[in-house]
Amino acid sequence: MAEHKGVMVFGEQKKGKIHKVTYELLGKACELAAKLDEQVYCCVVGPSGIQVDELIFRGADKVFYVTDDDLFELPEVLTYAKNIVRVIEDVKPEICLFGATSFGRSLAPRVAAALKCGLTADCTGLEIDAGDGKLIQIRPAFSENILAHIKSKVLPQMSTVRYKEFDEAVRDSSRKGEVKTYEPIRIADPMIEILEEIQKEEFSIADAKVVVSAGKGLKSPEDLKLIRELAEALGGVVGSSRPLVEEGFISKAHQVGYSGNRVKPKLYVACGVSGAPQHIAGMKESEMIFAINTDPSAPIFNIADYGIVGDLYEVVPKLIERINTRKDVQ
Numbered sequence: 001m002a003e004h005k006g007v008m009v010f011g012e013q014k015k016g017k018i019h020k021v022t023y024e025l026l027g028k029a030c031e032l033a034a035k036l037d038e039q040v041y042c043c044v045v046g047p048s049g050i051q052v053d054e055l056i057f058r059g060a061d062k063v064f065y066v067t068d069d070d071l072f073e074l075p076e077v078l079t080y081a082k083n084i085v086r087v088i089e090d091v092k093p094e095i096c097l098f099g100a101t102s103f104g105r106s107l108a109p110r111v112a113a114a115l116k117c118g119l120t121a122d123c124t125g126l127e128i129d130a131g132d133g134k135l136i137q138i139r140p141a142f143s144e145n146i147l148a149h150i151k152s153k154v155l156p157q158m159s160t161v162r163y164k165e166f167d168e169a170v171r172d173s174s175r176k177g178e179v180k181t182y183e184p185i186r187i188a189d190p191m192i193e194i195l196e197e198i199q200k201e202e203f204s205i206a207d208a209k210v211v212v213s214a215g216k217g218l219k220s221p222e223d224l225k226l227i228r229e230l231a232e233a234l235g236g237v238v239g240s241s242r243p244l245v246e247e248g249f250i251s252k253a254h255q256v257g258y259s260g261n262r263v264k265p266k267l268y269v270a271c272g273v274s275g276a277p278q279h280i281a282g283m284k285e286s287e288m289i290f291a292i293n294t295d296p297s298a299p300i301f302n303i304a305d306y307g308i309v310g311d312l313y314e315v316v317p318k319l320i321e322r323i324n325t326r327k328d329v330q
């Protein structure tokens with residue numbers, strides 16, 4: 001234990017732009033490192049020109065930067081893993097945190113396997129045990145019915161954390177830190193060849209300020225038009241509960257919840273959503289929750305700030321009309 005020191009964050013980037021989950025992890029890393037009286041590190045693998053100073057402004061004391069324009073142009077996970085493992089073996093952090101983004105979920109298990117250490121996926125809380133100084137990794141288990149507290153016996157203690165779980169580290173442009181660069185390691189045969197990059201619909205519900213979600217109260221996919229109209233009137237995006245995704249009403253990118261996306265908008269409108277624990281897990285941090293449901297005993301009303309007991313097919317058109325009329329007056 002003695003030779004492992006520091007809390008390391010994997011600095012995820014895409015085409016040189018740092019993913020915001022990195023700033024959230026740095027915020028948590030600062031908290032943990034302060035309790036351990038240790039330093040905060042950030043390991044970045046990517047092309048040249050990444051704003052590494054920004055990582056220092058957000059709390060990193062040292063940035064370890066493995067850079068190569070050709071090698072890291074595409075997110076080839078085995079090459080990334082190899083290079084991160086080398087940095088971890090060199091620096092020997094006590095704790096390593098990755099974002100549970102699709103890339104982080106693919107990367108972290110490979111890094112953990114190479115280092116022969118454990119990995120706790122999708123943590124919702126991280127604390128330091130005041131007794132033994134170990135990391136307590138908190139994550140929901142059994143469909144969100146219990147919160148498991150997990151400790152690792154091996155170092156480094158490694159976790160992935162979902163995007164939007166923690167607050168971003170506060171930016172302080174007067175902070176100073178060190179940047180150490182590494183030459184990249186090439187894998188003779190990475191076994192993966194990226195033939196083509198297909199541009200997906202750039203839709204990120206996680207960053208939306210307003211989310212209007214539909215649940216099983218919606219009778220047909222065509223009726224999503226209503227939800228879309230309300231979302232547009234409010235300047236937001238459409239979310240959904242899992243059954244609508246399973247029934248093919250809408251793509252998984254819109255799903256809110258435990259097995260979907262975590263959202264933290266200023267306003268969350270739930271239309272015909274019952275409020276199952278797995279749905280609530282993805283939206284309970286919303287600043288204001290507004291629910292429309294025909295059933296007054298629906299659990300969503302337990303967490304809603306405002307609610308209307310009523311049929312969404314009657315309530316939503318009235319809301320759209322009211323909002324649009326107000327806009328016309330302004």
Ligand SMILES: Cc1cc2nc3c(=O)[nH]c(=O)nc-3n(C[C@H](O)[C@H](O)[C@H](O)COP(=O)(O)OP(=O)(O)OC[C@H]3O[C@@H](n4cnc5c(N)ncnc54)[C@H](O)[C@@H]3O)c2cc1C
Pocket residue numbers: 143214215216217218240241242243244255256257258259260261271272273274275276277278279282292293294295298310311312313
């Ligand atoms: C491992 C696991 C992971 C899961 N992950 C997720 C997840 O990520 N996200 C998720 O959402 N679920 C998830 N689920 C499913 C979850 O348990 C619930 O089944 C689901 O959230 C229910 O969706 P719903 O609220 O749309 O449907 P229902 O529970 O069927 O609720 C429909 C609601 O609509 C109301 N209603 C009906 N008609 C109207 C109307 N005309 N106007 C207004 N209200 C009306 C009803 O009163 C009811 O409250 C997961 C389950 C498991 C086991």
